[in-house]
Amino acid sequence: MIDNYFDNEEFIKIDFTTTQIKKGEYDQCRFLNCNFEGIHASNIQFVECEFIDCNFSNTIVKDTAFKDVIFEKCKIIGVKFNEVDPFLLQFQFTDCQLNLSSFYQLKIPNTPFVKCNLEEVDFAETILANALFDQSDLKNAIFDRTNLEKTDFRSATNFTINPKENNLKGAKFSRNNIDGLLIDFGVLLE
Known part of the structure; x- marks a missing residue:
């Protein structure tokens, strides 16, 4: 049962820390400059929604659906x-x-991360096949038993990925960032 249904609506400059977000389904809605920081946004359905210039830091998203968001x-x-x-x-x-966020054990193939800061993000045991890390900073991001098959890292920076611990078949790297694959082996490129 859906509590509320919102279709093709715009939410502009709403501070959900003072105005409670309504549980329900949001279809093709746009959220512009809204604050979700630290709120419980659990059990909400976001379908084909856009979030632009929003603050989601420490938001609780337990059982929240993000479908084509x-x-x-x-x-x-x-x-x-x-x-x-x-x-x-x-x-x-x-x-x-996206610093300090967790995608642990999620199946999110084909996900694009473009110009993102992903410091200390947990991608352990995540299925990220065909993902794109375009101009994104992966400093101290965790890749452990992660499926990175055919993932594009050509313009990514600061990553450390152990090829023995992760599936990298068909993954793309540039000559400029290949050192991130060798650090665990004590190899230094100059």
Whole structure:
């Protein structure tokens, strides 16, 4: 049963820390410059929604559905995406701060991360096949038993990935960033 249904609506400059977000389904809605910081956004359905210039830091998203959702210029620090509803999970991130967030054990193939800061993000045991890390900073991001098959790292920076511990078949790297694959072996490129 859906509590509320919102279709093709715009939410502009709403501070959900003072105005409670209504539980329900949001279909093709746009959230512009909204603040979700630290709120419980659990059990909400976001379908084909856009979040632009929003603050999602430390937001609780347990059993929240993100189906074909776009995050652009958002601050999304410390979010446990590993707790979301995995059914039809699909999102893309452009120019977002995702530091300290977790995608642990999620199946998110084909996910684009464009111009994102992904410091200390947990991608352990995540299926990221065909993902794109375009001009994104992966400093101290965790890749452990991660499926990175055919993932594009050509313009990514600061990553450390152990080829023995992760599936890298068909993954793309540039000559400029290949050292991130050798650090665990004590090899230094100059």
